[in-house]
Amino acid sequence: MTIRERLQLLFSKKNSQSELKALSNVNLTISKGETFGIVGRNGSGKSTLLNIIMESIRPDKGGIVKTKGKMIRLALGMGIDPNLTARENIYVNGSVIGLSFKRIGEKFDQIITFAGLEGFVDTPVKFFSKGMKQRLLFSIAMHVETEIILLDEFFGGVGDQDFKRKSDEAFKKVIMEGRTIIIVSHSLPIIAKYCKRVAWIHHGRVRSLGPAETVLKSYRNHFKKTKTK
């Protein structure tokens, strides 16, 4: 908001913007090594929840977030500065996550080969295709030692068939390594495939929480009902 807008608000009759409560009363405990899914319709507060978990947004009331370990969030078109080269992006991301240069140097080749960007190490990312960017970010997250990975609508169309297979393998390996993964997705098959527990967020509240099958079933039923209405 700008000062001008604030002044306008001050002098106009309808003096309060209606505020939307994005989330309220959300209590979640996600344990280490768990793969946790979050589903919900557009605008239900899923991304806000991730922001709060990341502590990049502080909740207005209560809301204590306790996380242990390094975290990275994967979302389309985020996390990468288009003006920097692939190498610089890897170093910036890696060191912000908490790795030393030495450690990043050791992982560097793996990250590049996995993403299939061998010829483009020193090319600014703005010249990359969407798929290449996504592969780069995914590859960083898979190889850098983060304890917690948040996937925000990241799946679906990540690269070509070959990369899909590779990423699936890498992802399974990461799960096996005992890293905590939180998946937000509209694609229920993916949630069903990876997640044991799922939370369904509806209008900013946890509508149901439990084993993947039951939650997804009621979520699907809810959709069917709204359709028939």
Next chain:
Amino acid sequence: MIKEILNQISEKLPENNRFERIWKIAQVDFKKRYYNDRLGLFWAFLNPVMQVLVYWAVFTFLMKRVSEDIPNFGLFLFSALICWMFFKEVSKKSMKVLKQKKYLIENIKVDKIDLFLSNGISSLIGFCFNIFAYAVVALILFNTSFSLNLLYLPILICNLFLMGMGFGMILSTIYIYARDIDHLLDIFFLLVMWTSGVFFPAERVIEFWRPMFYINPFLGIFKNIRAVLVYDSTINIQIMSLNFSVGLLVFILGIHVVNKYTHKALEYL
């Protein structure tokens, strides 16, 4: 060449992740600013030199009275002007750091202060080039001699850095809630610049307006910087310590404000 020097410094840093991180972001930032076009670093030199030339021409030819009996007026102007530009750059760029680095804040848990620090350091690298350009001009054109007084220079630069960082952090917090602060800011900067004695000493002004100058912390800083860089005379320790405490205070205030009020940054920016 400069790229290599910067890279070498990063290899020599102690293996502390925080240092490395701040340095890396600063380095990348600096590179982004100057290497993206062909002339590159040349701009970093050219901009301050051109500005100095313009002001110098104005005050020596058009308004002769101002520069009369100020010895080495060119250096008098040059030294203070690059310092002022450094302060302005640090604070103006800090203001938009959170917006610029949103891509990191959203994705990785990062200490915001680190982002500000690396932003300041990237400006500091540019400032070092300006100081270098100054030294070349001073030595070749003006035959200035430097002495051990030069040891005070890092303290004075640090003082400027603290002021710029602190002020910038406060600005960036305001920027979240009122984005058109941008327009007001330029006017504020003009006011501070003209009362900071960049162009003429405070004694030149009619008495009524002098207090405006004396409350401006830059007056003292520039005076001391000139003592070191232009006239090779002893500096006023009292003023220096006073200014340094002001700088430190602003810096601490900035950190406090950022930690307390920027949690809405992602929603509003």
